[in-house]
Amino acid sequence: MDKEEIRKKALKDTREELEEIDKIKLLMKAVKTLDQLQNNQYKEMESFRDWYNVHFPELEQEIEDDSHLLKILSDTIEKDNLDAFSELAESSTGMHLEKEDKQILEQFATSLNSKQEFITDLEDYVEKIAKQEMQNLSILLGPVLAARITHLAGGLENLAKKPASTIQMLGAEKALFRFLREGGNPPKHGVLFKHEYVSPLHPDKRGKMARFLANKAAIAARLDQYGDKNKGEDLREECREKYEEVEQE
Template sequence: MVEEAMKAYRGELLQSFARLAEKLKVMNPELVVVEDDVEAKYLGQMGLKAVVEEGNAVAVSLRSRLAQELVRAELAKDASEAPSLEFEVAYEFTRRGLMGAAKKRDLLLAHSIRTVDDIDKTLNLFVNRLREWYSVHFPELNDLVDDHRLFVTIVSQVGTRDEMDLERLKSIGVPEGLAKRIVDAASKSVGADVSEHDAEAVRTFASISLQLYDLRSQLEGYIGRVAKEVAPNVTELVGPLLAARLISLAGSLEELATMPASTIQVLGAEKALFRALRTGGRPPKHGVIFQYPDIFRAPRWQRGKIARALASKLAIAAKVDAFSGRFIGDRLREELQQRIAEIKKVYAAPPKRKEEKARPPARPARPGRPPKRREGRGGQREGGRGEGGRG
């Protein structure tokens, strides 16, 4: 039963329906009502007239007395056993569906890029904390070294300012000029002295941060390999990391393939899009594809056009990756580069700003008319009674 249900879910023709169709051919009815396009097409090939009507009265009636039909087909002993059988079939159907979904490598790709994002967030927190912590001992290093990974490496591999040695710094990848400035700053540092126990705590924290950098690099390599296998055309267009991010935002490669180019263009900018729809403001021109080098390096007036061209090629690439498997990424990339070059040439100069309509001048006040004065509730009107009360 489960296997038959899985075939029906995948849109395959069931053998039981084929046998039923043979009987219908002998009966030769005027019209057959079915719930599936595959069944209607099969009946049409046999010369029978069939129409698709989902949720028709016969199907609804059959589902309402499913327990009785299971007993009649001798799949259940009695009506009390039928619910248990229905649960077992539904459970096994769901289990197999989840197993099939887990085998799709695009889901592994999506989880990998999400992990990279989580590592980036963690590293930002860790590095900022490490810089503040280490600045108690050697504050000058924070200003000298802007690169976060290099800063973490120095603290982890060298340690305290007293251990800052030119050759030691050069051995871990510090440029010679920067290494000399670090050694000079260490000899004149205004930071506080720390004990060996305190220094070891900072170095341990730096070592853990450095391991996170190494893990991120390993995941990037893994994403690069899997992305080329799962979505070679999309990867050829935008690179493995952006390809994985697009698949992650869409939910799967098939979901990305079914999206129009206009949706792919703003994928990742849903909040800005809904805010624009709600407030009547300008909609976003691009979402996560802003990370594409030719978009974020382009002048602002070219970005929307380049994003539109890229989204169109991505829509084609995703469909080919999901449903065909052919490699056309090199041709798509060449066409995209030609279109980008055309955009940069045609729209080299910024567009002229639209002139605002001149507002009509304010109406001048009429001459000779004094401005209106409002009196308080207890005020005295002109020509009214005086202070003495009644006049």
């Protein structure tokens, strides 16, 4: 291989490396936006439910899933026009809506529906990029949680360099500082609480499982950053076995 070929190969490798880094940056921005939008959507949905409860409290209380409620109300919000819930509407204690009341509530519901559609699209995007760029971590934690913990660490390379004890606490920084300042009980986990092998456990057991999961997440991050081996399924299986063990203790 002559000098020119070596130079071209070096440039090609550098471009590929920069493209991968840029993808991680895009992923971190996307998951940050996703978290912000989901938090805002939750607050706005609470406001909508509180408002709609005045008109049709029986339906608002019966349909707990926000997406389902918005789907039901996608054509009309007036209880008398919701044929599937006619019996519920007949005995409703809710207020009648004037034209302007109906219009503004419909606009609110339409806005929430539109935002939910974008959140779903953004979540799909995050999942796709995470699976491409962090295969092991995505299998172990799920792609969205993998992206979230990478964002909290400041990037995949930073995450790969962190000890498991630090990874366990990512997302719990405020609680940790409060503990150091005021005392009390220290936090046992950060964002890893959202993992399906941590959140269902009794609070006294979550710390142990989060510690084990953080250890495996550290390995997965290093594999994704420095290695080319796909061990995500093995790591996840180890966590599943540990979860069952901790659950039975």
